[in-house]
Amino acid sequence: MSQTGVGVEGLPPARPGEGAPRRALAPLRREPAGRGRAWLSRRSVQQNLAGYVFLIPWLVGFFALTLGPMLASFYLSLTDFELFTPPEWLGFDNYVRLFTDDRRYLRALRVTFTYVLLSVPLKLAFALGIALLLNRGLRGLGLYRSVYYLPSLLGGSVAIAIMWRQVFSREGLVNQILALVGIEGPSWISDPSYALSTLVALAVWQFGAPMVIFLAGLKQIPQELYDAAAVDGAGKLSKFARITVPLLTPIIFFNLLMQMIGAYQAFTSAFVVSGGSGGPADATLFYTLYLYEEGFTNFEMGYASAMAWVLLAIIALSSAVAFLSARHWVHYSDV
């Protein structure tokens, strides 16, 4: 089934046979010897030209809409730019100010790190748990899979965030259920002690994407291994810990990386649930929310650009750490 390949491109191949095509390509790169350079270049120019023509839409998109603005934003991050007046050169002052003279920035960092550290592992654990349940050969698996995936499709939408606001409000669904068992729940979204945790819950609820990928990974684990382990007298727990988890580590790593990068950039849920303020009392002041406020409410575009670049650095650094650590716990080798 095609699901085995969902979203795992870019990872080293999990099976031995899949590496072979790369070798088959090698002879093509060898150019015929003894011919003149002119022939070579004319021919290759012609060949490449067609390629570049087909690439134009992407190239235009990449240079005009991605790389260009990124470089412009880096330049602006070194200036005092208030959107309407020409930027004034500052050097690294914006970056210095972020870390030495902005309490709210440090608050935003703390909120974002907390969110990433809580939401990513919880979401992955939840996704894996559901994937394991769905991997037991249920009837109507396709239906369940779709149903569980649904929240992820809706997840980024404003409507869901508004619904979340209702569910967790003082008289919302959660508190009504708690009231049935005699517990008086707090006002989840308007109490600084709980506000962030409701957003973590919202993120965990959107476990569909990693779940589908986990499910694909689980289906790749050969049944023989479990049979062999059963013969050796291994119990369920031991099979999970010694077969499932080790063979799933490349998938876990991939999901971890994608979810972490997404979590650092979380915006919509906090923006809608807090009414755009990051409140109550800055308890949900996500990094991107503060960036948006500085840029579009206070017109501090230079400062906001500096923030964006620091976020890029933080994500790059976190990814690098993840890749370095992967050497010790991710097993690409096959059985």
Added chain:
Amino acid sequence: MGTRLTRRRLVQAGGATAAGLSVAGVPAAWSARAAQASVRIRAAGFVESQEQLQHTIDVLAAYAAQHPDVEIVPEFTDYDSYVDKLATEAAGGNAPDMMSANGDIMGEYSRRGVLRPLDEYVPDPIDLADYAEGTIIGNTIDGQLFGIPNDCIAPSLIYDTTVFEETGIEIPDQMWTWEQYAQTANDLSAAKGEGFYGTEDGGNSYIACDMFLRGQGKEFYTAEGGLGFEPADLVAWLGFWQALRESGGCPPGDVQALATGDDLSRTNIILGNAAILPQLTDTYVGLQALTENPLGIHLLPNGFEGDELTQHHYTYAGNSTSISAQTEQAATVVDIIRYMHTDPEGIEIFYRGSGLVPASATGRAGLRDEGSEGEVRVLDYVDMILDDSSTPRNPAVAGVSAILRRMNEEVAFGRLSTEEAAQQFFDEAESRIS
């Protein structure tokens, strides 16, 4: 955002509906005629309610119907969305020809050269002689007029008359003190029992704070664009509300946090959890539409016990029309404004039922005839202040009111003492004032 207090986001009416209507509401005849129109005007802005949106679109359509050569493209939405959109459009040199502005927008965009000074159009064709003085002063920046006031608003307390009748508690005379306000709030809470609060938390409102400061001969913003008070004054202000929280006179932080958005339908007065709401007059019609209990409108306290009370309230424009510095259609836009503000037909379409109080005496008089009960109550209140108006407020500094709201929350949730919050307010506000 500077005047968040006045800007309810239209979640209840549906901001999306507002945005959608701005397109959907365009009569088909307009697009059909677009081909022959020689002048195309982009009219963008914010509205406070579904009613105001409809009346604004209607008046523009009526003007276009009389001028076949003019095509008007309306782009109206709620305040926050409008501000974001305007910022990017203006930065890209693509500001709308005709645009709504409040004090914050006008201060910011006139300084950045986006708006056109309008002095050459006054008094001919637009005569501002009978416009409320405060609305003109608020729109005059460095001696130049940058917006024609569409409305005239004032600070106020909006209260639920039913609660006062039920409890037998009387609201004191219009001229009252902050101590009486606190006492009334505490009495109401005590009479109604747990879960009810005499007043909503007004500590986040810089307009209410301005009244508090004026009672002591100070003011929130100075004419020079700085702060007209000391940290100690802010400690007193935050302390006033903290004391009410402790006595039960106003809601605790987690209850109020649900109501401090821009959505009027979530306010405690509408939810039946509170009796008094510090708000600007332009929300009165919108609030009244959300409850069956008749709402009253009252002055904020004008001083403290033992003082001789003097009137500190003023009026200003919450919504004005400004013109892009780059448009070549300024004369047409001015004529549209003239139609909306001074033509009897335009006044009737634009103002009647929209919740806007005209800035001009002529407009208010026209509206008073055959006005609904609610309309007349707001008109009376605004006229009462105009009869004895205090010095109008100075323009706001962008971003400062948001800091006040956060600091009030920090105190409400016990994260900062009033002294710490006041100090942090001044630290943060200084970076905005430059």
